[in-house]
Amino acid sequence: MSLKRKELEVLKLVNVGKTVDEILFQMETSERNLRYIIENLNFYLKKILNKKIEKDRKKLLIFVNENELNRFYEEIYKKHYILDQKERAEFILMTFLFVRDIRLSSIEEKLGITRATLKKDIDILNETLKKYSLKLELEKNRYSIIGNEKKLRHLKATRFLEYVNLKITPLDTVYIFQSIDKNLLEELRKVILRIGKKFSVEFQDDFVKLMEIFLYVSIERVNQGHIIDRKANYKFLINTIHYEIAKNSLKKYLDKNLSYELVHITEYFISGGVTENIEELKESVEKYLNGLTLALAKKLRVL
Template identity: 25%
Template sequence: MWHVKQKEIIAFLTKNHERWVTAGQLSDYCGCTTRTIRNHIAKMNQEVENLIQASNQGYQINPTIQLSALSNENEERKSRIFLELLKGSAEGVDIFDLSERLFISESTLKSDIQQLKLEITDKAIQIIIEQNRIKLSGPERSKRRYMISLLYNESDLQEQLKQTIQEMIGYISLEQLQQTILAVLRKENIRINQYSLNNIVLHYAISIERIRQGHIIKRNKEYVNLVERKEYQLAEEIAEMLAGDYEIHFSQAELEQLSLLFIGMQNEELANKEDEKLAEFVDQRIIETLHSVLAKVEKTYLIKLDDSEFFNKLAIHVQSLYYRSHYETFTRNSSLLDLKTGYPLTYDLSVYISSLLQDELDIWFNDDEISFIALHIGSFLETRKQHQDTITALLVVNDYHDLKEQLEKKINQDFGTAIRLTIGERERMNRELYDILLTTDRQLASQYEGAVFIHPFLTEKDSKRIEKRLSALKAKKEKERMYRYIDQFISRELYFNQIDPSELTPQEIREQINQRMVDYHYVNQGFSQKVEKREQMSPTSFPSGIAVPHSVEVDALKSGVAIMTLQDTIVWSTYAIKLVGMVAINKEEAAEFNEFFERFIEIVSEPINTRQLSLTEDYDEFISKLKLMVAADE
């Protein structure tokens, strides 16, 4: 079924079917990056071939495809079938009654059930057909867990939460349920993000509905010790308030299960204490481990994460994560795809931190939890961003009284950190020391290419001319820098041309590329194991058709990207891949390589670009096309 962002893309393109729509317009409408838009469109075109057409003018819905195909009815139906079986009695559901309710034939229903059986990975859940009755068997916990996963797939649980789940759950007021839960948490001064709140609301709603239908869960011996914990008291307090609203009784087993949702949540007052007070509510082992992990991050990635507020918030999160990992009750993050494709370096840094935490704390957690760590890191790094493309400008003024000082103040006020302004004399100008000349002397401006003539009192038109020139200079600098990086990091010796993948697995492809990188002294023999570890933590394939395998550490002998073009696609995790770029990063070159890598990923996130690069027949053609894409994107 379509992700909520994909539904929004379809809706917007359908509404504007008579014209081409740009990625920028779609990103504004959907509230995400253009890179995320491109990745979603690539994935949608994999599921429905040529669903969305692309050109240099933008995107357009394919008019030859029936709109009914866009609803993905088959996927929606399978979810409905599971929910109908879940609501059914112990005797099951009559196959003819169910087919009538769903407005499909018995044969279509049986076909959907067979597909559903394959999709349910939990072996404890079984769908059985006996004498024209369909039964759902298995532990109550497993059934609820699968129902939760259906609801998360159905919606992103931020914009669509109420409508989608309300239809499935029925009479329960989700708004009232959310307010009840929030009231108890606020009374206890508990901090909570929207993702966690959505997760708790879902579980309570399902518990109420299942209890009302007479389905109960059995006690789990592992959860017995939860009764004495604060989390159990929170679950119990909420349950007591809900019992009156819905005339329902929560058993001790239900409360133990629900108390898992509150594991690791912290009191707001505790979270705001000074660093030396952190040990009062975060285990000393976790504090020491996190200090050790962040020290390794600095050593490996050359990134200092040394802010005390950042450390405290991350420590609180890791403490909560440690508890959740013990019971494997992870919070879902509907922004996972956006983070992975929109911010690859931030996400990759969080994967590295996660791998260290898992090793040192002997725990395991999934992609969703990795993405929450990425949110912490991204938020911190955003506040530390530096303006690497500051333009140096020389101001030459035909001075009169304090005109020079006024003009300098006005330019600095209008352009801030985007420009580094110095005052010069006409007689002592050194062209190599500045990027742009700003002058009130029209004759002088005409003598120097790219100079900007401005009036003694800066006008709005003057400011626009300066802004336009700055933009052109930044684009030129970035293009020149990217050309240099492409030549530096993508070498002829690491280029594999049009390999036949029919007899290869993704792992065999990685091993083949790795050996070439070993032979040319880019990496040592142990590099392959680190690449596989990274792949197991979170696959490195993208919806646009490229895979970018790399190590969990920045420890290569030399930085480089090995390129392999494929004659045909190969399934790499969930995506069809036709281009592979294995990455090796040496920490001395990490700063430059990371700048190149961000831009490279942005380019290959566009399916059209990935396809064109995968069709190149030799190294020179690949480099030439990549540079053209850099220039076209300016």
């Protein structure tokens, strides 16, 4: 026996007091199937919490507090849970983003699936990756994520931030993040704070967390030979004091001759000092710098 996401969603609906009809409508399931789901849930609720779902007229009732519910989820995810197709695709993505030298056989073993199922899941994953201009592709007998380097780094950084502090998740984050060098992350945090002082700004904590993992990912990708060699606003940014500060502060981690890489990073540091909204930062950085360049050009023409 095991549980899946649909069954845990039913438990959440029961716990917030939804009626049977509301659950049937929201889950798009039949009464017969709901009875089976409740029986399956009750098996594990009894085993883990010594509780069960009761039926009272048109309602299903269970009395569990938040701590009990979290304990139940943790136990289920650890020992009794089967990922659905969407969750498997997410696990595959996270594995290829973070686990080194991964083999398909390792993923099959972790997920308990066949090679044919894995390839179908990869096809589903590639539909998601299209919006990032990325693709999981077989190359020299090994799968790897290829495509837009900048978007790949952003994807890796944002996925790390999304999952790293989650205590309750169906994905095995201990396995996924096993190769992350926590000491290097802490080093980079200190470097970022020093850069902020040299910029005469105080970076917000959200920005520091983003830059910490973004720098980590950039250094890792450069060491693997994936180097950015073009950048809008390059000529403008390379002549700023901010570029010199970033270049000198990061010389231990990035060769000073990697000017496009350093310009790319400088752009982020500048943006961290001019906006209070981290999501806005990520989306508008190019627009901000383009506008600044045009304004300077206009001023110079007037002079």
